[in-house]
Amino acid sequence: MVIGLPSTIAKIPASINSPAKPAGPTLVPTIGHIVDPELVTVPSESGKGQDLARCPTCGVFVWSLYGGAGSLVKCVKAGTLDQAWKVQPDVHIYTRSKRSFFVLDGSVPEFEEYYKREVVWREDSLKRWEKLIHAI
């Protein structure tokens, strides 16, 4: 279930100094409108496919399921957040397949493929993951 996706309203790029403003007509008439996401599996480099949830109206991908965690962990697409500047990436992965126009600044670790979470994740994240894997 997706509730009031802020991303369904067209906006210009925003930053902490330039709050998001509508750039065009509203794509979904009311915030708070509830829709069920459309789940699709797309090809992935691992060959296992990646499960994604997208808005059935506009097709924007909202989250993906974290590989190996079943449906217990969803990775929200930062670009769909109303205040995306409030979150920062911890790491960039699969950079070998990024588009050339997406420039990384080296502020967080970058990996051409995936990484060993034991090396990259914070200790509190690893503890949560340890609890989670027993529920999978």
Ligand SMILES: [Zn+2]
């Ligand atoms: Zn939509």
